[in-house]
Amino acid sequence: MGQLVSLVVELQRRRVFRALVAYGIAAFAVLQIIEPIMHGLHWPDAVLSYVVAALAVGFPVVVSLAWIFDVKTGRIERTPAAAAPGGLRGARLALVLVGIGVLAATPGTVWYFLVRGIAKPTTSSSQTTGKLMPSVAVLPFVNLSSDKEQEYFSDGITEEILNALAQVDGLNVVGRTSSFYFKGKNEDLASIAAKLHVSTLLEGSVRKSGDRVRITAQLINAADGYHLWSKQYDRDLTDIFKVQAELATAVVEALKVKLLPGAALSSKVRPARNPETYRHFLLGRSLALVGTEEGNRRAVTALEKAVALEPSYVPAWEWLAIARGDIALDAPRAQVQPQARDALDAAERAIALDPEYAGGYAVRGWIRSQFFWDWARAQNDLERALALSSRTELALQLYATLVQKLGRLKEALATQRKVIEIDPLSVYAWMNLGGYLMQDGQLVAARDAFGRSQEISPDNVLAAKSLAAIELLQGHAAKALVAIEKVPGEVDRLMLVSIAQHEMGHARESRQALDALAAKEEGPQGNVAYRVALVHAWRGERDSAFEWLERAYARHDLELRWLKIDPFLRNLRADPRYT
Known part of the structure; x- marks a missing residue:
C-alpha cells in the first residue's frame, strides 16, 4: 500500500495526471475536427480508425514524457530525480508508466472499436438480410x-x-x-x-x-x-x-x-413541360397543404392556372380535386354538391390522363364516399390506388376513413396505424386514430391519441371537440362542460352543451341549447339536422331522433356518413329502424 501511495505522490509531483488530462482534451478535439474533414474529402471510414489508434498509442508516450520532462518558464527541462517509488527503476518503471497510459486510453478505445463496432454491423445486417426494411x-x-x-x-x-x-x-x-x-x-x-x-x-x-x-x-x-x-x-x-x-x-x-442493391426503381417523376405550369402547381400544392379556407381558395386559383397552361399535367388535376373537395367540406349547404362535382370532375381528368396514377383514384374514392355516399365505387377506387402504390400515405389514409364509415373499425384502426408508421408526426393521422378508437369504445387509448396530436401541435383546436366528447362518453358531464369552452364551432358547442346539461339533470338548460341548435337548421350551415338528431338519440327520444335523421338525409348532411359508428347514436342501435 505504501508503494502505491508513494507512486501516486511522485506522479503528481511530475505532473503526469495533468499531462494525461490535457492530452485527453486535445485528442477529443482532434476527433471533432477530423470527422468533418474526412467526410468533406470523402475519405474512407478506416481513416478515423487509424486516427483513433494513433491517439490511443499517444497516451503511454505522454505518460513517459511527463515523467521524464517538465516545463518551467517556457522551457522543457528534465525533471529532477527523486527516490524511486517503491524501488521501481529501469524496465519495471517503464512497464508501470506504459501500463498507466494504456489504462487511460482503454475506455475510449474499447468504446470505438468494440461498443460502437458492435452496433454498426447490426444495422447493416438488418438491411441486407431483410429483417428490417431500410x-x-x-x-x-x-x-x-x-x-x-x-x-x-x-x-x-x-x-x-x-x-x-x-x-x-x-x-x-x-x-x-x-x-x-x-x-x-x-x-x-x-x-x-x-x-x-x-x-x-x-x-x-x-x-x-x-x-x-x-x-x-x-x-x-x-x-x-x-x-x-x-x-x-x-x-x-x-x-x-x-x-x-x-x-x-x-x-x-x-x-x-x-x-437497396439490386432493387427495381418503380417510381415515375412527372415533370411539367412548361416551367410556368410547374410554378403554379408548386404554389397551389403548398397552399392546399396549409389547410385553411383562404389557402384552399388561393390553391384552386393557382392550380386552375396550371391546368389551363398544361391540360395534360396530371398532378395538378389531382391537387385541384383535393383543394376543391376541401372547399366543398366547409361550403354553405346549398353549394356543397355543385362544388363537390367540380372536385369529382378534376379527379376524373387525372385518371383519364393517366390510368396508372394512384393519386387520381385515391382522390376520386375520397370524393365519392365523402360527398356522394357511393360506397362501392369509392372502395373500388381506393383499392385500385393501393394496388398501384401500396405505401402511398394519402391512399392509406383515405382507405381507413372509408372502411371506418362502413363500420369496419378494426380494419380502419389497422390501416391508420400503418399511416402513423409512415408519418408519425402528422396531427391529422393521430386525430383520425383517436376518432376510430373512440368509435370503437377504446376511450382511454383515444384520449392518448388526441393528446399526442396536441403534443405535436399545441395550437390544435380540432382535438377539443373529441376530448369533450370522450368526457361525455365516460360520464364526466361537468368536466365536459369545461372542455366544451374550447370547442371552436358554435353548432358543435350547442350540441355538446345540450347533452352535458341533460346528463347533469339541468332540463331547462339542455332544452335551451337544443332549441338554439335547431333554430340554425334553415341557415346556410350544413349538418345541423344531424346534430339535433344526436341530442335526441342521447336523451333516449327515439322518435324525434329518427325524424331529425330523416331531415338530415333529405338535406344531404355530410355528417350522416357517421351513422354506423357514431357513439352518440348508441341508444338507437337496438331499434329496428336503425339499420
Missing part, C-alpha cells in the same frame, strides 16, 4: 438563396424526391408532414432520426444566384452521422423545373444503389 426521412432542403421567393423551389425538390422514394419497393419513407415538421428547427440529426424511427436522413440545400443554381444533397447514417452519399449539382436556370425533376431522379437512383 428507412429514410427526406428533410426539407434549405433555401440558401438571397431571394426568399425561391422557398417553393427548395420545398418542391424535397417533395419530388420524397414522392419518388415512396414508390421504391422495400424502402420505408417518412411522410411529408413529419419530414416538414422539422423545417426551420435547429434540432440534432440523431434526435430527428429517433423521433421519426429511421436509419438514414436525406438533407440538402439550394442556392440560386443569377441564372445559376447550386444544389447539394447528402444521405446520412443516423447511427453515427456518417455521409453514405453526397453530391453537388451546379446547373443553369434555363429550365429550373426540368433541373428539379432531373435531380429527383438522380437522387432516387443513388439511394436505390446505396440502400
